[in-house]
Amino acid sequence: MTDPGYIKYDYDSMDVAYDEMKRISDNVIAQLDVLEQEAKRVLAFNGEYVAAYDLKAQKVRDGITTLNDVTLARSKELADNFADYQSTDKKLGAR
Numbered sequence: 001m002t003d004p005g006y007i008k009y010d011y012d013s014m015d016v017a018y019d020e021m022k023r024i025s026d027n028v029i030a031q032l033d034v035l036e037q038e039a040k041r042v043l044a045f046n047g048e049y050v051a052a053y054d055l056k057a058q059k060v061r062d063g064i065t066t067l068n069d070v071t072l073a074r075s076k077e078l079a080d081n082f083a084d085y086q087s088t089d090k091k092l093g094a095r
Helices: 011-043 047-093
Strands: none
Touching: 011 047
């Protein structure tokens, strides 16, 4: 008999959710790259603002990099936990 406190995980839907989050993150990065190129063309006419823009753009890029790093680290952690959960599922299923 299965433990009443046992939780069954839907690994496939968790993988789909992660893939969707990664796709959205990649899409945001691509859109920001396009915006950055457009902004640089506009700023080319206003040289005094280029340095300030570059500083702000770098902060945005740093934020995106941090988001991606955290997402990838969390993904690895979840993958490790899923492996543990799957092992537990198999053990409980064999009872």
